[in-house]
Amino acid sequence: EAQVTQNPRYLITVTGKKLTVTCSQNMNHEYMSWYRQDPGLGLRQIYYSMNVEVTDKGDVPEGYKVSRKEKRNFPLILESPSPNQTSLYFCASSRQGIYEQYFGPGTRLTVT
Amino acid sequence: GQQVMQIPQYQHVQEGEDFTTYCNSSTTLSNIQWYKQRPGGHPVFLIQLVKSGEVKKQKRLTFQFGEAKKNSSLHITATQTTDVGTYFCAGLKFPNAGGTSYGKLTFGQGTILTVHP
Numbered sequence: 260e261a262q263v264t265q266n267p268r269y270l271i272t273v274t275g276k277k278l279t280v281t282c283s284q285n286m287n288h289e290y291m292s293w294y295r296q297d298p299g300l301g302l303r304q305i306y307y308s309m310n311v312e313v314t315d316k317g318d319v320p321e322g323y324k325v326s327r328k329e330k331r332n333f334p335l336i337l338e339s340p341s342p343n344q345t346s347l348y349f350c351a352s353s354r355q356g357i358y359e360q361y362f363g364p365g366t367r368l369t370v371t
Numbered sequence: 372g373q374q375v376m377q378i379p380q381y382q383h384v385q386e387g388e389d390f391t392t393y394c395n396s397s398t399t400l401s402n403i404q405w406y407k408q409r410p411g412g413h414p415v416f417l418i419q420l421v422k423s424g425e426v427k428k429q430k431r432l433t434f435q436f437g438e439a440k441k442n443s444s445l446h447i448t449a450t451q452t453t454d455v456g457t458y459f460c461a462g463l464k465f466p467n468a469g470g471t472s473y474g475k476l477t478f479g480q481g482t483i484l485t486v487h488p
Contacts, residue, residue, distance in 0.1 A: 294478075299380065301459060301480035302414070318477075349413060358463055358476060359404065362413040 261286045263363035265350050271369045272340055280335045280366050282350030289355040291333040292317065293325065295346040296365075302349065308333055309355070340370040375462045377479030385487050390447040392482035394460035401474060403436055403443045406459040408481070414459060450486045457481040 263284045272278055284291065292307035294317075304317030308327040322344055324336040333352075337344060347367050351360040374397040384390050394403065402421040406414040418427055420436035420443060427434045433446045447454055460479045 299480060301377070302461075302478040304476070304478075358402070358474060359416045359419065360406070360414070360461075360476070362415070365413050 261361070263350055263352055263361050265348075265363040265366050267366060268364060269367050271371065273371055274341055275339050278337050278340060278368075280337075280348060280350075280368070282333045282335065282363060283331050284333075284350075284352040284361070285331065286352060286354075286361065287330065288352035288361070289330070290358075291327065291350065291352045292360075293323070293333070293335045294349045294351065295319065296349060297346050305335070305348075340368075342370050344368065345370050375460060375477045375479045377460055377482055379482055380480060381483050381485070383485045383487065384450050386452060387449050390450050390454070390484055392445050392458050392460075392484075394443045394445075394462070394479050396441045396462045396464075396477075398464060399440050400462040401440075401465055402463045403440075404461040404463065404476070405434060405443075405445055406461065406478075408457040408459065410456060412456075447484075450484070452486050452488055455484055455486050457483045 266281045289310045293305040294302040296302050303319045305323050306317050306325040308314045311327055311330050314325050314327055327333055347365050349365050350363040353360050377394045404419045405417040408414045418434050423440050424438045425436040431448045435444045459481045461476050463474045463476050465474045
């Protein structure tokens with residue numbers, strides 16, 4: 260089954276404790292991205308990757324890091340989480356030039 | 372930067388009533404996409420519009436792309452309780468002429484639809 264998976268689905272952590280949210284897709288998509296969803300703000304892009312070892316900032320990259328060492332994986336790293344990063348995070352992938360986004364199930368992160 | 376505004380933010384309707392959400396971009400778009408997110412779920416792709424003035428239908432859903440390719444709408448006829456959720460538009464724009472670079476997809480804020488039985 261074609262899908263995008265994210266782990267963990269729920270995470271409660273404390274300020275400053277480094278964490279990683281994993282994202283994996285099995286569709287051989289070149290393009291992957293991370294979004295955060297906040298009430299009234301819609302989906303805002305954090306980082307995106309056009310292919311292995313090619314990443315770039317989206318609209319709200321501050322406080323986040325990503326890497327793309329393999330085509331299927333695109334982890335999101337919060338080196339020192341802060342309460343304003345409490346949000347619902349989605350990973351998405353798409354084929355090069357197609358742009359239809361396939362979203363993962365989401366990760367709800369709470370930073371206290 | 373590119374902005375995509377979507378209204379209304381919320382819409383409450385009685386089952387059987389029609390519903391429309393509107394999407395406006397500050398710049399001309401290459402195409403526009405629409406997604407639906409059920410409560411507790413993730414966004415799911417509905418459709419993509421590419422041509423100026425394009426109209427597409429999916430059963431009770433009608434999607435339009437404006438002549439200037441800066442606005443779009445989604446209209447649902449005779450809503451049902453299964454239509455509840457958040458509807459997002461997403462505008463695609465290529466940063467360079469000719470579209471050789473990867474496009475930037477910008478989402479609207481979404482419209483949360485509630486349907487009362």
